[in-house]
Amino acid sequence: MTTTAAVIGxxxxxxxxxxxxxxxxxxxxxxxxxxxxxxxxxVDTAHPNLRGRTRLTFTDPAALSGADVLFVAAPHTETMALVPRLLDRGKVLLDLSGDFRLRDPLVYREHYGVEHAAPDLLESFTPGIPELYRDRLTGADRISVPGCMATAAILAVHPLAADGLIDGEVAVDARTGSSGSGARGGPGDAHAERSGAMRVFAPLRHRHQAEITQATGHPCRMTATGVEAVRGVQVLCRARLRDGAGPREVRDAYRRAYAAEPFVRIVAQRRGTFRLPDPKILAGSNFCDVGPVVDRGDGWVTAVGALDNLVKGGAGNAVQCLNIRMGWPEEFGLGFTGLHPV
Structure with a gap:
């Protein structure tokens, strides 16, 4: 017997x-x-790649009758008012907005600029990061999928933080393709404005830094730049190593953290065109590539992370979380490996 699902938004x-x-x-x-x-x-009027794959038509949200699983892809700051009305429409709800990612409503207000409309529900959501919360996801009926740049940075930094290898704050320099602005982006997302540009749209305090701090336990300062790519996120996360930590300890931490993970690959090679994580070869896939580089001279480490912002940075991560929740193989629906060359 199959499980029914609905996509809201x-x-x-x-x-x-x-x-x-x-x-x-x-x-x-x-x-x-x-x-x-x-x-x-x-549905294929909005998503022409799905021509011939489905005969579904868009349903008015007011006519939603329910399903076993609800995927909510509504905008930030709007979803928090919508979710309480959806809780009785499905057994499992996965939210892909930013509204239930942060546990503290004061931190939410600081980064999103509005009061949270359902603060009593924040603690009921399990973070949708399989690599950190797999055990909790097995019994979770409410799951909040993290932001795309946050996911890349959290997975890049997690082994360092979990093994106590870094001190102090983490500086995250992120760059993202135009699809990160959504299908109805603003004037700055027009091709004429975006083509050839490297626009620093968040020089300080990007909202994803709060998610990174929450997940890693380290204060985060984050800068975000829009680049000409359509898909893809790449982050460079820089932190100071604790005394006595070096390349061997860093390498071992990543191997321990991700040896059994189906969708995280350690990419840190000495030569080759793609010797460090690059989102170009990840388009359409659910992989997140991570790779640490240690500066032997000054005791700093740069952890690079890359993913497709729409898949491992969003929809694919949500499907992976659902697979865990339902006891299905994590790879179900996520077998595409990406293309090379593209």
Whole structure:
């Protein structure tokens, strides 16, 4: 017996990736994709790559009858008012907005600029980071999937933090492709403005830094730059090593953390075109590549992370979390390996 699923807010890029992945999932029957703006129109009008793969049409959110699993891909600051009305519509709810990622409502207000509308629900959500919270995800009915740049940075820094190899704060320099702005981005996301640009859109205090701090236990300062790529996130996370820690301890920490992980690969080679994590070869895949580089001279480490912001940075991570929750193989629906060359 298959599990029914609905995607709420399915007209955007993340929604489209959810639909694509769920249509190929052997245990899922995707029954509903909602969009108030496109209600009644075929799903492939917003997602032309799905032509011939589905005959679903967009459903008005008000007509949602429910499903076993609800994937919520609604905008930040709007989702927190929507979720309380959805809790009785499905057994498992996975939120891909930023509204239930931070446990402290004061931290949420500081980074999103508004009061949280459902602060009593924050603690009920399990962070959707399989590599850190797999045991909790097995019994979780409410899951909050982290942001794309946050996921890359958390997975890049986690082995260092877990083994106590770094001191003080972590500086994160992130760059992201244009799809990170969503399907209905602002004027600055037009091709004429974005082409050839390397725009520092968050020189200080990007909201994802709060997620990184929460997950790693280390204060984070984050800068974010928009680059010409369509898909992809790359982060450079720099921190000071504790006294006595060096390349061997760092290498061993990453091997221990990720030896058994199906979707995290350690990429730190001395030569080659892709010798450190690069999102170019990860498009469409659920992999996050991480690679540490230790400066022997000054005691600093740079941890590089890369992923597809719409897959491991969003929809794919949500599907992986659901696979864990349901006791299915984690690779279900996530077998695509990426392309080279592209």
């Amino acid at each position: 399915g007209s955007g890029y993340i929604g489209g990736e959810l639909v694509r992945l769920l249509l190929g999932h052997p245990e899922i029957d995707l029954t509903t994709v909602t969009s108030a703006r496109l209600a009644g129109r075929p």
